[in-house]
Amino acid sequence: MEDDSNISELLAARGIRLTRQREKILAILLQQRDHPTASEVYERAKQKMPSISLATVYNSLEALARNGLLKQVNVDRAPTRFCANLEDHSHFFCERCGAIYDVEAAAAQLGNLPPGFVVFHADVALKGLCSTCSDLNV
Ligand SMILES: [Zn+2]
Numbered sequence: 001m002e003d004d005s006n007i008s009e010l011l012a013a014r015g016i017r018l019t020r021q022r023e024k025i026l027a028i029l030l031q032q033r034d035h036p037t038a039s040e041v042y043e044r045a046k047q048k049m050p051s052i053s054l055a056t057v058y059n060s061l062e063a064l065a066r067n068g069l070l071k072q073v074n075v076d077r078a079p080t081r082f083c084a085n086l087e088d089h090s091h092f093f094c095e096r097c098g099a100i101y102d103v104e105a106a107a108a109q110l111g112n113l114p115p116g117f118v119v120f121h122a123d124v125a126l127k128g129l130c131s132t133c134s135d136l137n138v
């Protein structure tokens with residue numbers, strides 16, 4: 001778990017200055033990496049900042065995403081979810097329980113590109129069942 005000082009360091013390294021509110025919202029996403037929606041972030045933010053508004057949460061998430069501190073994760077038509085894991089990774093969507101997991105980036109496995117194509121980033125969405133739902137006890 002990362003505390004606020006780690007976040008300040010991360011931001012300083014990237015030359016980004018955030019308002020206290022945005023920093024707190026980023027902390028919420030780093031603390032519980034379950035890819036919450038904006039309204040779930042709002043529910044969590046309210047516990048720390050009772051006066052915060054949903055609009056502020058939306059604006060903060062947007063600003064954080066713009067600064068590259070968050071990734072937006074879109075699944076079909078469901079509300080956008082937010083991911084604070086900045087490592088290159090892919091998302092695995094469980095179709096039964098709806099959970100989203102971070103899995104190793106699929107880029108390395110995409111070996112079948114035409115000659116001359118170079119991958120910088122792979123945004124691959126994997127869908128299936130998580131280990132809890134698949135009943136396969138690994
Ligand atoms: Zn993620």
Ligand SMILES: [Zn+2]
Nearest residue numbers: 094097130133
């Ligand atoms: Zn599941």
